[in-house]
Amino acid sequence: MTEKGEEGSASWSQHSLFTSLTTALAISSQQASSDKKHSCRNCGKVYALASSLYTHEKYQCGKEPQFKCPYCPHKTKLKGNLKAHIGFKHSNMPRDF
Ligand SMILES: [Zn+2]
Numbered sequence: 001m002t003e004k005g006e007e008g009s010a011s012w013s014q015h016s017l018f019t020s021l022t023t024a025l026a027i028s029s030q031q032a033s034s035d036k037k038h039s040c041r042n043c044g045k046v047y048a049l050a051s052s053l054y055t056h057e058k059y060q061c062g063k064e065p066q067f068k069c070p071y072c073p074h075k076t077k078l079k080g081n082l083k084a085h086i087g088f089k090h091s092n093m094p095r096d097f
Pocket residue numbers: 040041042043044045056057061062
């Protein structure tokens with residue numbers, strides 16, 4: 001089985017080249033994004049995405065939970081969390097929204 005051995009050595013050298021390339025890319029992208037963090041002006045919480053910070057400032061930071069569960073006293077700051085709560089806790093209830 002000489003064919004198999006050659007294949008193995010070829011893919012190995014390709015693999016090591018690929019690894020060194022991706023490592024270099026990961027390092028450069030880390031350096032590029034390090035000064036692009038978005039931090040909350042109120043509490044200093046840092047987000048990688050501007051949209052995440054926007055959601056935090058609009059719905060979470062210093063805010064009371066405004067999405068209330070129609071089936072129990074549970075409240076949440078994010079609509080997605082309420083949907084997950086209803087799906088998890090009240091999956092047998094009819095959903096009218
Ligand atoms: Zn905040």
